[in-house]
Amino acid sequence: MESPSLLEMRGIAKRFGDVQANDGVDLTLKCGDILGLLGENGAGKTTLMNILFGVYAADAGRIAIDGRIAHIRNSADALAHGVGMVHQHFHLIPRLTVLENMMVGQSGRGLRLDRGFALGRMREIERSFGLRLPPDARVGDLTIGEQQRLEIIKALARGARILILDEPTAALTPQEAEGLFMALRAMAGQRMGVIFISHKLHEILAVTTRVVIMQQGRVVAETANDDTVSKKRLAELMTGHEITPPSKVPTTPGRVRLRIENLQTRGGARPSLKGVCLEVRGGEILGIAGVSGNGQAELADVIAGVLPASGGTLEINGTKVFRFTPREVQALEAGRIPEDRMGTGLVTSLPLRSCMVLSRIRERRFSRWGFLKHRAIGRFADQQIRSFGIRAAGNHVRTGTLSGGNLQKALLARELAWEPTLLLAAQPTRGLDVAAARFVHQRFLDLRGRDGAIVLISEDLEEIFALSDRIAVMFEGRVMDVLDIRAATVAKVGLLMAGVREAA
């Protein structure tokens, strides 16, 4: 017997300025479905889900839930129709407790908050789906995985039967992701419907029952997740052409480019480093894995000269300095791709050409006697825009108008233009689609082939495994272990990420 449709979206359209984000999208979800929603950046997945959740109003189209037309004007309507959403960026209030977060937007008993009811719902959800949390813990003290669990519990407590998850595994350890998948399967088993957005193809293959692929605001393909579907097939459907994995040729490690011994920082608002030791040589990519917030960002900032160290030594290309300034780091032939490309990487309100020379503006070819050489800067920017294939209307456009992938290319173009011998890259492909990520990866491997050393900090294990020669895993401000790529497995790295060291 055909199972009834839980959700039907028909002819959904939404326009943002010049961009047609959704262009007549049809989507069907049945009870017990875990639907994978795939697509490149800007394909319109998140827009579609935000329309379903009432964040955006669709320009055209209709939504039916349980066969009845549903008018969803805001998230309260969506919740009332049983639609719950776990956003990519959590919608939680760190200063409140788990239970208080559960009670936001809920009616009380008489005048007062209804703690008993919320606690009861938490117990029911624990029984049905195996999801539990301490009700009185402060949300700010929970791990990323626990915060995500809270988001799911919140949605379930509001009676969600359709659960939308927008890139839910971006910051989870492989084991945490597996736990999430088990909960999702339990939901599907209880005739709920799940929509799962992810860029990680292996996860789509592992957990979904059907896959819908979007491109430029339309659904271009839909397939049941059976034996005929592979990662390669999905990538082709997504980009419209074949994606070859970057080729990694063997190199022989050269001289030491970066040496860190017993590096420490004082904590305070940020996690502290508690004695980090690492070494990276030319022709080598050192991957640094870890759940976010375990000191990776701080390590990158210390090496870049942004965050002062309180102890230990740091040596870049043979020069030993206790504390660098960002300018000194550059002078030592080190480039940097910061995690926050819009914040610390580029100045979004400046024209693209200015951003392209930002860190090298003092060079004679770009400025003289304190005056900018606009023509030289423009010529340089044009050349970089061409060679990196940055899609922009010209070198004069405001940097902030570029898409995520193009922003990252611009940053890469700037940092690689000077042939750094050491490149520090933090989350270089976060939020980038397959093609853009592939481009970044190839540039990294090119630099490695030219005897450059790369420190690759990433939460994406697939990326770490595809590029690294060695993998260092960080946990609570320490390097748990450094594994050779030939000896590393996802399971091993995952355990280390959770702070578990295997007994020798």
Place this chain on the structure above:
Amino acid sequence: MNEILSQVFQVGFFAAVIRIATPLVFGTLGELFAERAGVLNLGIEGIMMLAAMAGFSTAFFTGSLWLGVLAAVLTGVMAGALMGLLTVSLGLSQHVSGIGLTLLCSGLSFFFYRLIFGQPSSLPKISSFEPLALPGLADIPVLGPILFNQFALVYLAMAIVPAAAFVLYQTPWGLNLRAVGENPHAAYSAGVSVTAMRYQALLVSGALMGLAGAFLCMAQYNAYTFGVISGRGWVCIALIVFGQWNPWKSAAGSILFACIDALQLRLQASSAVHLPYQVFLMLPFVLTIVGMALVSRNALAPAALLKPFRKEAR
């Protein structure tokens, strides 16, 4: 020295502290509701001024003090709605809107006062609120005269502190309000209307500021002057930081400030200390700054304070 101490620490002194603290408690709690919802209401100084004027004029012409209080509250509510229009609906800068609102409201209060009363040779006066001794309670030694032989509005202020704490921490409305001030996107996705919550907070905020203005010109004084507020609104904003956005602590801060203010008044009047009176006038403000510097170093403002909420922001 003994002479000063005996002059200062009398029952009358503490009764004065409570009186001086009352408008600060109203203003501080008013500002607190707005800030916990994520809106810095810098219109406070002007709102208090305009509400005081409206309240005084109403009382002057109707002869009813309570109608005056009502007029002051309604004026505050309207000013709060205007602040909501600027910062919530239009999403303008809260700093600029607040300062603009203060300038507008103080301008309006001078304008209407002149329009209504012209330039009289003697200050128009009303017969202000009389202290209301609470039967039974007022006879308790020491505490009675300090706490329970006060104006009706003082009792209202005393009741409003626990009420505010209850509403903020024990009711769904209060939780939603705090959620909107911490993370409006989280509140929105839990089905809370951020716009409605912030408007409601600003209306409550304006009403309480109106009470502060009413108290000043109808209980503390019996006339309206252009200097009737004289910076008390700004002090309230500092007191919230001092009180770390908590109603109890902010009320305690108001009482502390009132203590210093009452003390400097006594010192001015006493013959024991010979200093220019301006030094005494300065005292509460200097101590406010010192107190702020000490306490507010690790103050935690509501996380979404000053941030307009845009549902469709991409």
